[in-house]
Amino acid sequence: MVSRTTDDYQAMAIAGCEAICEPAFWAGFDRSSAQGFHDYYRQLTEYEPQRAAKFGIKHFCWLCINPKEAEDSGFAREVMAIIPEFLDAPTVLGIGEIGLNKNTISELTIFEEHVAIAQKHDLPILIHTPHLEDKLKGTRLIIDALKNAKVDPCKVIIDHVEEHTAGMVLDAGFWAGMTLYPESKCTLPRAVDILENFGMENIWMNSACDWGISDPLAVAKCMQEMKKRQHSQETIHKVVYDNPVKFLSQSPNFSL
Amino acid sequence: MPSKQDILDLYFMDARCKLIDIAAFLDRMDRFDGDADYRFNGFHEALDAMLKPGEQSRAQAVLNALSDQTVEPIPKAIIQGAFGAPNKQAGN
Numbered sequence: 428m429v430s431r432t433t434d435d436y437q438a439m440a441i442a443g444c445e446a447i448c449e450p451a452f453w454a455g456f457d458r459s460s461a462q463g464f465h466d467y468y469r470q471l472t473e474y475e476p477q478r479a480a481k482f483g484i485k486h487f488c489w490l491c492i493n494p495k496e497a498e499d500s501g502f503a504r505e506v507m508a509i510i511p512e513f514l515d516a517p518t519v520l521g522i523g524e525i526g527l528n529k530n531t532i533s534e535l536t537i538f539e540e541h542v543a544i545a546q547k548h549d550l551p552i553l554i555h556t557p558h559l560e561d562k563l564k565g566t567r568l569i570i571d572a573l574k575n576a577k578v579d580p581c582k583v584i585i586d587h588v589e590e591h592t593a594g595m596v597l598d599a600g601f602w603a604g605m606t607l608y609p610e611s612k613c614t615l616p617r618a619v620d621i622l623e624n625f626g627m628e629n630i631w632m633n634s635a636c637d638w639g640i641s642d643p644l645a646v647a648k649c650m651q652e653m654k655k656r657q658h659s660q661e662t663i664h665k666v667v668y669d670n671p672v673k674f675l676s677q678s679p680n681f682s683l
Numbered sequence: 684m685p686s687k688q689d690i691l692d693l694y695f696m697d698a699r700c701k702l703i704d705i706a707a708f709l710d711r712m713d714r715f716d717g718d719a720d721y722r723f724n725g726f727h728e729a730l731d732a733m734l735k736p737g738e739q740s741r742a743q744a745v746l747n748a749l750s751d752q753t754v755e756p757i758p759k760a761i762i763q764g765a766f767g768a769p770n771k772q773a774g775n
Binding site: 495498528529530531532533534535557558559560561562563564567568589590591616617620624655656657 | 758
């Protein structure tokens with residue numbers, strides 16, 4: 428978790444976290460060179476697994492250039508050319524989190540090219556959907572692009588779903604991810620509402636652990652929220668553990 | 684499954700607090716000078732949508748009211764962030 432302190436790894440271990448899946452994402456600023464991404468991918472594939480291992484946590488990652496930095500397609504392609512050299516690293520799960528940010532033509536093109544890399548290497552895909560007012564449109568564009576590319580929906584998780592996008596993602600056969608966030612995206616009670624309304628299949632939740640106000644223990648806290656709503660231990664275990672393991676096991680590098 | 688009474692016990696105080704926060708926010712907007720922008724219009728549209736959600740859930744209705752409903756990708760991003768409501772005058 429490149430944006431978090433080691434204290435967070437310790438807290439997650441104490442809370443029972445067995446594995447972390449960290450997507451390549453924005454650094455809080457635009458990187459100035461493709462070489463900056465090379466260093467970042469080394470951090471994700473070499474250093475972070477060692478940092479997590481000190482607390483008995485397995486660390487996996489997803490690789491890409493995130494959509495926030497995909498507006499310059501020439502730059503994005505320079506970065507994407509680096510990705511294959513890291514795909515054989517033992518902790519890389521697949522391509523992600525790709526997707527859209529402001530729903531631009533260039534973002535969409537780079538998204539489609541990332542999808543092609545995943546298809547070429549037969550890897551799962553983790554998808555970021557845009558923020559706030561851009562989410563609905565972006566989710567629709569992403570689903571259309573994936574259908575056009577004839578991607579196996581079982582190998583794709585579309586993340587950051589909320590009440591207005593969860594249905595269209597699940598109905599199209601994709602996995603859905605709920606990102607738990609104190610200030611935007613999805614709160615704990617709403618995440619449980621979404622589970623109750625859309626079912627417990629092909630869905631997971633994840634803790635946002637980024638540069639903003641976010642909580643690495645959000646998933647553990649949501650387990651408590653589910654318990655307060657009188658969900659059984661079996662149901663909680665399915666959503667928090669069995670479902671992610673089922674999806675991630677499609678990656679050849681995933682094992683617990 | 685929990686009963687309505689259980690849900691009230693779990694969430695009423697929190698929802699009451701957030702409802703008062705919304706009322707205070709609207710009062711605050713009234714109290715200060717200057718013009719509001721599209722975000723405030725969107726907020727009012729979302730409040731209306733919550734009260735009259737139609738076939739959707741209230742949460743869906745609010746989220747949809749605060750969403751860009753256009754369908755074509757835009758030519759170029761001029762910002763990286765989002766503001767929480769569509770700027771319909773700007774075409775989204």
